[in-house]
Amino acid sequence: MAGGAIVNTATGKQYPGKLTLYVVFACVVASTGGLIFGYDIGISGGVTSMDTFLLKFFPEVYRQKQAASKTNQYCQYDNQLLQAFTSSLYLAALVTSFFASAVTRILGRKWSMLASGFTFLVGAALNGAAQNLAMLIVGHILLGIGIGFTNQSLPVYLSEMAPAHLRGMLNIGFQLMLNIGILAAALINYGTNKIKGGHGWRVS
Numbered sequence: 001m002a003g004g005a006i007v008n009t010a011t012g013k014q015y016p017g018k019l020t021l022y023v024v025f026a027c028v029v030a031s032t033g034g035l036i037f038g039y040d041i042g043i044s045g046g047v048t049s050m051d052t053f054l055l056k057f058f059p060e061v062y063r064q065k066q067a068a069s070k071t072n073q074y075c076q077y078d079n080q081l082l083q084a085f086t087s088s089l090y091l092a093a094l095v096t097s098f099f100a101s102a103v104t105r106i107l108g109r110k111w112s113m114l115a116s117g118f119t120f121l122v123g124a125a126l127n128g129a130a131q132n133l134a135m136l137i138v139g140h141i142l143l144g145i146g147i148g149f150t151n152q153s154l155p156v157y158l159s160e161m162a163p164a165h166l167r168g169m170l171n172i173g174f175q176l177m178l179n180i181g182i183l184a185a186a187l188i189n190y191g192t193n194k195i196k197g198g199h200g201w202r203v204s
Contacts (some may be wrong), residue, residue: 018164023170025085026161031173033113033154036120037147040180043204046189052198057133058082060069081133088137089144096148104153112153121144128202 047053054062062077104112123142130136154174162170185204192200 027158027170030157031149031177034174034177035181036150037080038178039185042182042185047201050201053201068079081085085137088140092141092144093148096145098153100149109157116146116149
Protein backbone atom coordinates (compact mmCIF):
# COMPACT_ATOMS: atom_id res chain seq x y z
CA MET A 1 0.00 0.00 0.00
CA ALA A 2 1.41 3.34 -0.99
CA GLY A 3 2.02 5.70 1.84
CA GLY A 4 2.46 9.43 2.05
CA ALA A 5 4.81 11.57 4.04
CA ILE A 6 4.04 14.82 5.75
CA VAL A 7 6.93 17.21 6.21
CA ASN A 8 6.58 19.64 9.06
CA THR A 9 8.20 22.90 8.05
CA ALA A 10 6.97 24.85 11.04
CA THR A 11 10.28 24.36 12.85
CA GLY A 12 12.38 24.91 9.75
CA LYS A 13 14.58 27.95 9.52
CA GLN A 14 13.28 30.66 7.23
CA TYR A 15 15.52 32.99 5.25
CA PRO A 16 13.39 35.98 4.25
CA GLY A 17 16.07 37.58 2.07
CA LYS A 18 14.90 40.07 -0.53
CA LEU A 19 16.16 40.79 -4.00
CA THR A 20 17.49 44.33 -3.71
CA LEU A 21 19.25 46.49 -6.27
CA TYR A 22 22.51 46.01 -4.38
CA VAL A 23 22.19 42.22 -4.48
CA VAL A 24 21.49 42.26 -8.22
CA PHE A 25 24.41 44.60 -8.90
CA ALA A 26 26.82 42.59 -6.73
CA CYS A 27 25.82 39.30 -8.36
CA VAL A 28 26.02 40.68 -11.91
CA VAL A 29 29.46 42.21 -11.32
CA ALA A 30 30.73 39.05 -9.63
CA SER A 31 29.33 36.88 -12.42
CA THR A 32 31.44 38.72 -14.97
CA GLY A 33 34.37 36.85 -13.49
CA GLY A 34 33.12 33.93 -15.55
CA LEU A 35 34.18 35.89 -18.62
CA ILE A 36 37.79 35.19 -17.63
CA PHE A 37 37.40 31.44 -17.84
CA GLY A 38 35.22 31.51 -20.93
CA TYR A 39 37.54 33.90 -22.73
CA ASP A 40 40.58 31.73 -22.07
CA ILE A 41 38.76 28.60 -23.20
CA GLY A 42 37.86 30.22 -26.49
CA ILE A 43 40.91 32.33 -27.24
CA SER A 44 43.72 29.75 -27.24
CA GLY A 45 42.51 27.75 -30.22
CA GLY A 46 42.21 30.80 -32.42
CA VAL A 47 45.56 32.27 -31.41
CA THR A 48 47.49 29.04 -31.90
CA SER A 49 46.13 28.76 -35.43
CA MET A 50 47.31 32.26 -36.45
CA ASP A 51 50.28 32.07 -38.82
CA THR A 52 52.00 35.11 -37.31
CA PHE A 53 51.84 33.55 -33.83
CA LEU A 54 53.21 30.24 -35.06
CA LEU A 55 56.01 31.93 -37.02
CA LYS A 56 57.22 33.77 -33.93
CA PHE A 57 56.99 31.05 -31.30
CA PHE A 58 56.51 27.74 -33.10
CA PRO A 59 58.15 27.96 -36.56
CA GLU A 60 58.38 24.18 -36.76
CA VAL A 61 54.61 23.89 -36.37
CA TYR A 62 54.13 26.58 -39.02
CA ARG A 63 56.30 24.66 -41.51
CA GLN A 64 54.46 21.47 -40.61
CA LYS A 65 51.14 23.23 -41.14
CA GLN A 66 52.14 24.51 -44.57
CA ALA A 67 53.52 21.15 -45.68
CA ALA A 68 50.48 19.22 -44.49
CA SER A 69 47.78 21.63 -45.63
CA LYS A 70 45.82 18.83 -47.28
CA THR A 71 45.87 16.43 -44.33
CA ASN A 72 43.87 16.29 -41.12
CA GLN A 73 44.25 19.63 -39.32
CA TYR A 74 44.85 17.97 -35.97
CA CYS A 75 48.08 16.44 -37.27
CA GLN A 76 49.38 19.89 -38.18
CA TYR A 77 49.69 20.98 -34.55
CA ASP A 78 51.47 17.92 -33.19
CA ASN A 79 54.16 19.66 -31.14
CA GLN A 80 55.04 19.10 -27.48
CA LEU A 81 55.90 22.74 -26.76
CA LEU A 82 52.67 23.95 -28.31
CA GLN A 83 50.74 21.44 -26.22
CA ALA A 84 52.65 22.57 -23.12
CA PHE A 85 51.65 26.17 -23.82
CA THR A 86 47.98 25.25 -24.23
CA SER A 87 47.77 22.87 -21.28
CA SER A 88 49.77 25.05 -18.86
CA LEU A 89 46.65 27.12 -18.20
CA TYR A 90 44.55 24.11 -17.23
CA LEU A 91 47.33 22.49 -15.19
CA ALA A 92 47.88 25.72 -13.25
CA ALA A 93 44.13 26.02 -12.61
CA LEU A 94 44.04 22.39 -11.42
CA VAL A 95 46.91 22.85 -8.95
CA THR A 96 45.48 26.16 -7.71
CA SER A 97 42.11 24.57 -7.03
CA PHE A 98 43.65 22.36 -4.32
CA PHE A 99 44.43 25.30 -2.04
CA ALA A 100 42.08 27.99 -3.37
CA SER A 101 39.33 26.99 -0.95
CA ALA A 102 41.61 27.46 2.07
CA VAL A 103 42.72 30.88 0.84
CA THR A 104 39.11 31.88 0.18
CA ARG A 105 38.05 30.73 3.64
CA ILE A 106 40.89 32.55 5.43
CA LEU A 107 41.06 35.79 3.44
CA GLY A 108 37.44 35.96 2.32
CA ARG A 109 35.66 35.76 -1.01
CA LYS A 110 36.30 39.34 -2.11
CA TRP A 111 40.06 39.19 -1.57
CA SER A 112 40.22 35.90 -3.39
CA MET A 113 38.34 37.37 -6.36
CA LEU A 114 40.54 40.47 -6.37
CA ALA A 115 43.66 38.31 -6.30
CA SER A 116 42.38 36.22 -9.19
CA GLY A 117 41.61 39.35 -11.22
CA PHE A 118 45.06 40.81 -10.55
CA THR A 119 46.80 37.54 -11.43
CA PHE A 120 44.79 37.30 -14.62
CA LEU A 121 45.69 40.90 -15.52
CA VAL A 122 49.43 40.26 -15.06
CA GLY A 123 49.21 37.03 -17.05
CA ALA A 124 47.35 38.73 -19.89
CA ALA A 125 49.94 41.53 -19.96
CA LEU A 126 52.77 38.99 -20.15
CA ASN A 127 51.08 37.12 -22.97
CA GLY A 128 50.40 40.30 -24.89
CA ALA A 129 54.00 41.50 -24.55
CA ALA A 130 55.62 38.08 -24.92
CA GLN A 131 58.94 38.01 -26.74
CA ASN A 132 59.78 34.35 -26.20
CA LEU A 133 58.16 31.06 -25.31
CA ALA A 134 59.09 31.32 -21.62
CA MET A 135 57.14 34.58 -21.23
CA LEU A 136 54.24 33.02 -23.07
CA ILE A 137 54.05 29.98 -20.78
CA VAL A 138 54.57 31.97 -17.56
CA GLY A 139 51.77 34.30 -18.61
CA HIS A 140 49.54 31.33 -19.35
CA ILE A 141 50.31 29.82 -15.94
CA LEU A 142 49.31 33.09 -14.24
CA LEU A 143 46.07 33.06 -16.21
CA GLY A 144 45.46 29.53 -14.95
CA ILE A 145 46.06 30.58 -11.34
CA GLY A 146 43.54 33.37 -11.75
CA ILE A 147 41.01 30.95 -13.20
CA GLY A 148 41.59 28.48 -10.37
CA PHE A 149 40.70 31.10 -7.76
CA THR A 150 37.80 32.45 -9.82
CA ASN A 151 36.14 29.08 -10.28
CA GLN A 152 36.30 28.43 -6.56
CA SER A 153 35.40 31.78 -5.03
CA LEU A 154 32.80 33.18 -7.44
CA PRO A 155 30.13 30.45 -7.13
CA VAL A 156 30.51 30.56 -3.34
CA TYR A 157 30.15 34.35 -3.29
CA LEU A 158 27.10 34.24 -5.54
CA SER A 159 25.46 31.56 -3.40
CA GLU A 160 26.02 33.59 -0.26
CA MET A 161 24.83 36.88 -1.74
CA ALA A 162 21.66 35.55 -3.35
CA PRO A 163 18.42 35.13 -1.38
CA ALA A 164 17.78 31.45 -0.70
CA HIS A 165 14.77 31.21 -3.03
CA LEU A 166 16.68 32.88 -5.89
CA ARG A 167 20.04 31.22 -5.41
CA GLY A 168 19.82 29.05 -8.50
CA MET A 169 18.78 31.91 -10.76
CA LEU A 170 21.58 34.23 -9.65
CA ASN A 171 24.24 31.54 -9.38
CA ILE A 172 23.71 30.51 -13.00
CA GLY A 173 24.99 33.96 -13.98
CA PHE A 174 28.53 32.59 -13.67
CA GLN A 175 27.82 29.94 -16.32
CA LEU A 176 26.07 32.49 -18.51
CA MET A 177 29.08 34.80 -18.44
CA LEU A 178 31.39 31.87 -19.11
CA ASN A 179 29.57 31.14 -22.35
CA ILE A 180 29.52 34.83 -23.27
CA GLY A 181 33.30 34.82 -22.76
CA ILE A 182 33.69 31.92 -25.19
CA LEU A 183 31.57 33.74 -27.77
CA ALA A 184 33.52 36.97 -27.27
CA ALA A 185 36.81 35.12 -27.73
CA ALA A 186 35.65 33.62 -31.02
CA LEU A 187 34.52 37.01 -32.34
CA ILE A 188 37.73 38.72 -31.20
CA ASN A 189 39.87 36.03 -32.82
CA TYR A 190 37.94 36.44 -36.04
CA GLY A 191 38.61 40.18 -36.04
CA THR A 192 42.23 40.17 -34.86
CA ASN A 193 43.22 37.52 -37.38
CA LYS A 194 42.67 40.17 -40.06
CA ILE A 195 44.91 42.80 -38.45
CA LYS A 196 47.82 43.70 -40.69
CA GLY A 197 51.34 43.74 -39.31
CA GLY A 198 51.20 40.37 -37.59
CA HIS A 199 50.17 41.63 -34.15
CA GLY A 200 46.64 40.25 -34.08
CA TRP A 201 47.56 37.54 -31.60
CA ARG A 202 48.81 40.18 -29.14
CA VAL A 203 45.45 41.94 -29.23
CA SER A 204 43.66 38.63 -28.65
